[in-house]
Amino acid sequence: MKHKYARIIIDNSASKLDKLFTYILGEELLEITQVGMRVVVPFGHGNKLIKGLIIEIVDEIKENYKFKKIIDVLDDKPIISKNLIELGIWIKEEYISTYLEAFQPILPPGDYKQVNSFIEIISKDYKSNIIEEEKIIQYLKKYGIVLLDNLKKDLNILNINKHIKNLENLNIIETTIDIKTSITKKKQKCAALCEGFSLSEIESIVGERAFKQLEIVRLLYGNGEMTLEDIMMSLDTSLSTIKALEAKNVIYILEKVINREAVKREIAKYKKHKLNLEQNQVFQRIMKNVNSNSVHREFLVHGITGSGKTEVYLQIVEQMLYKDKDTIILVPEISLTPQTIDRFVGRFGSNVAVLHSKLSQGERFDEWRKIKEGKVKIVVGARSAVFAPFKDLGLIIIDEEHESTYKSSQNPKYQTVEVARKRIEMEDAFLILGTATPSLETYNKALKGEVELLELNKRANQLNLPEVVLIDMREELKDGNKSIFSQTLYEEMSNTLNKGKQIILFLNKRGFSSFISCRNCGYVVKCKSCEISMTYYKHIHKLRCHYCGETEEVPHICPECNSKYIKYFGVGTEQIEEMVKEAFPNAKISRMDSDSTTKKGSYENILQSMKKEETDILIGTQMISKGLDFENVSLVGIIAADTTLNLPDYRAPEKSFQLITQVSGRSGRGKEHGKVILQTYNPDHYSIVHAKDQDYIGFFNSEIILRKEFLYPPFINLMNILIYGKNKFNVGKLSKEIYNIIGREIYYIYENDYKNHIIGPNPAPIEKIKDNYRYQIILKLSDESIGNFKKLVKRVCIYNEYNLNIKDIKISIDINPVNIL
DNA sequence: TGGTTGCGACTC
């Protein structure tokens, strides 16, 4: 057999090295090597050993080049499947990222194996007359076997590789590689009775005076193998007692690899509910397509809040289990609450793996392994779980499909819905998107028939949607109410409390005051590193920047004009909490936002106390808008519906509509009718009006016209090129240069309409973050032309084929960004 | 003429 060639992604993040490298796959490795395995290869002048991932194996190669050989193979089976490799390559192209970035979310979590080179001396008698070589020899004599990197660092010799190679050729030293596992599989010591004895035999060996030892033996006889921890806990004994039994050769102690448990609590069984008529129709429609392996592979379940989408999902997943197919269920990170997990784990038990950001690296690795090894058939997780390495994927469910967290904000900046679509296409699986407020893109596809639209218009509890009362805050002001609570909200709150019901208050702003400003000259305190006004936090009496987290003392006189009239403006959740406490001193209040949930478990505690009805009023940011299902909540107060509406982003109306609808949906989920008080300064805005009526179609129809007119998705693709760096002048200059190059091409395609297709270069809406000045160029590209522009942008911004001065400047490219701040 | 330093090209 002759050798073959392997195309490999190299583990090096330099953009110049972002391509496939070809290596010789020697005869001796041929049989054990497959695509998707990791290998060790020599790289660069020094033949430094680095890791690589095999993407392709080919028999022949056309180019004439002196290829190097693969040194070793790290895996005994592929760590990722061919389909996932194909998906990774697709992602790299689609979202303009490097290979390494594209494969990051696909590969096992945590870079769990590291390649290390070791060096040691094997012939101690040799004496070199070259000073450098003698230094190396002396070093190795002193330390024995060492890491090559350490030797290099300690000796700091020029051209050290040459000397090492020389010594190696003379057989004076030897280099070896080893793979260090940085994440260890968690092990636990267990004990079990030795076989071949009856209980009475063992008891007689132990002797009747050793009470504790006898207890242990009997316990093990009853339970079989147990962990030492459990034995010591249940019998209140110590390790020495167990060791004594081991010494008597009646029990043996072994180390077992155990899975870290991502779900640590005992979860009650979640019973199957009978589907109502509507739910059943949706269920039947989807299953009919699945069973007939229809070409319709995508469904949008458009169901109002509380319509029982989850139960439909659960029963479809059950059907997939009967078919022996795997299912991925994606939920937004913020609604990956214990509540959601409980439902899936409660129904399917140990058949479920859970992947979310709160897991430690070890836990995440274990969950990944469970999926990879086929120990589970269902995974519930946040966006990156779309890459779960199932062998026989049958279904992907994306709940709250419209959520912006499905778009990755780091490279690769993928859109989960699109990735899922690609994946089901490759694996012949099905895709269910579910939400009360579909994204414009998805609903548009549904209307065009590309996605099958299924509706759930009734609440599962037979009640109607909550009644929404719109309050015009300008009128309140006219009537002399300067407070942030309208008269109506105040009254409804006290009624609700009197009835013993719970309240949720929603405000999408953290902190106490959102900015502080000088009344005399208008100066606003901004973060020194970011172009952002700082938020005042009362409990620490400091200002904090929400972008870089920097804190600062509160000034007492204006730094600009020395006036004393420094005032606090804007209300955040922290202040609301204080005001509510004052207004309702007897109510039990808790607050949930990213400031109050930093500690591990605090999130769960707040939700638990809400569930147990120990909390009367829950105040929170958008964290509380998703998935929470508290039966006793009958009033939701939306303090200021306008906060998201005024952002300089084309999605602001859509986001506002979604948020209001979702938050409103938290009300009246039990047996009682719910109410929502919606306070706003823009009562006539279409987004607010349709949200009040909970009229998605109405909103869609208004919004889609604007999108078409002003050329925004789904009618066009956006590409946001963000150029940022510490030197404002250089960033601006580079932006202009990039604009000119790309602008020429835009002009060539769109001619006199080109100004509508390239915007910029402008300072980004947030001009500076963490001392980086930010400029942006926005391209609006049709489906036909986006491919060519991706190539152009890559050439200009990544490979720098135009030799622009990109020193100390970074460029971030985002295809169809979810926000353009 | 040897030695140091800095930039640019190259990495299968």
Added chain:
DNA sequence: AGTCGCAACCAT
């Protein structure tokens, strides 16, 4: 990113 080679510069 890391490394080597080459050219330019300096101290004899």
